[in-house]
Amino acid sequence: MIIHVVAFRWKPGIPAGHVEEVQAQLNEFAATLPEVRSYRCGSDVGASDMGNFDFGIVAEFDNVDDWRVYDKHPRHQEIRAGVVRPWIDERAAVQFES
Amino acid sequence: MIIHVVAFRWKPGIPAGHVEEVQAQLNEFAATLPEVRSYRCGSDVGASDMGNFDFGIVAEFDNVDDWRVYDKHPRHQEIRAGVVRPWIDERAAVQFES
Numbered sequence: 001m002i003i004h005v006v007a008f009r010w011k012p013g014i015p016a017g018h019v020e021e022v023q024a025q026l027n028e029f030a031a032t033l034p035e036v037r038s039y040r041c042g043s044d045v046g047a048s049d050m051g052n053f054d055f056g057i058v059a060e061f062d063n064v065d066d067w068r069v070y071d072k073h074p075r076h077q078e079i080r081a082g083v084v085r086p087w088i089d090e091r092a093a094v095q096f097e098s
Numbered sequence: 099m100i101i102h103v104v105a106f107r108w109k110p111g112i113p114a115g116h117v118e119e120v121q122a123q124l125n126e127f128a129a130t131l132p133e134v135r136s137y138r139c140g141s142d143v144g145a146s147d148m149g150n151f152d153f154g155i156v157a158e159f160d161n162v163d164d165w166r167v168y169d170k171h172p173r174h175q176e177i178r179a180g181v182v183r184p185w186i187d188e189r190a191a192v193q194f195e196s
Contacts, residue, residue, distance in 0.1 A: 002143065002145075003138055003140070003154065003156055005103050005105055005154040005155075005156055007103055007105055007190040007191065007192045009190075040101055040194075040196040041194070041196075042101070042194030042195055042196055043194055044192045044193060044194060045100065045162060045193050045194060045195060047162045047165065047166070047193050048169070048191060048193060050189075050191060051189075052191050052192055052193070053190045053191060053192050054192070055192065055194070056101065056103040056192030056193075056194045057103075058101055058103055058156050064143060064145045067145065068145065071146070090190070091148075091149075092105040092107075092151045092188070092190030093105065093146065093148060093150050093151065094105045094142045094150055094151050094152070094153065094154030095142060095143050095145050095146060095150070095154075096138075096139070096140030096141055096142060096143060096153070096154045097140055097143060098138040098139075098140055
């Protein structure tokens with residue numbers, strides 16, 4: 001199984017409502033793909049004092065090809081360009097096997 | 099449920115054997131804690147061309163208090179200080195509810 005991990009740090013001033021919109025669009029998109037075994041995302045709860053990022057995504061795929069369907073999907077590109085990328089300050093991502 | 103997400107970028111020159119040692123110590127530690135509902139970590143598979151980090155961790159906890167037991171545990175601090183922190187170039191972490 002491929003575990004897909006992303007963390008974003010948003011640019012200062014991102015409206016809370018915009019983060020909810022990002023979350024809704026990602027969840028709705030992921031739910032349309034049979035290749036996505038599980039998909040969870042959300043805002044940092046503020047429990048850590050170690051300089052956390054602001055938003056996390058964790059998804060599961062059977063293999064790298066399935067992850068690539070999600071990664072390269074036109075609707076995904078649209079969400080990235082439309083609501084995610086304009087507000088990204090920093091992005092960290094990993095895909096690992098488990 | 100609290101989803102705990104971490105991504106590391108290692109300093110250049112970290113030996114592959116050292117990454118395996120980090121992974122083994124984290125897995126062994128996490129397995130000792132009843133508060134940890136699931137724990138997975140591993141090295142990036144190299145499938146992305148978007149500047150990925152090198153190593154990911156995804157863990158699940160019932161609540162923030164349980165996450166804190168893991169986060170603040172003396173053995174965790176020991177692993178961080180002993181084998182993780184000396185090789186961290188960048189770290190991204192998020193805890194989110196799902």
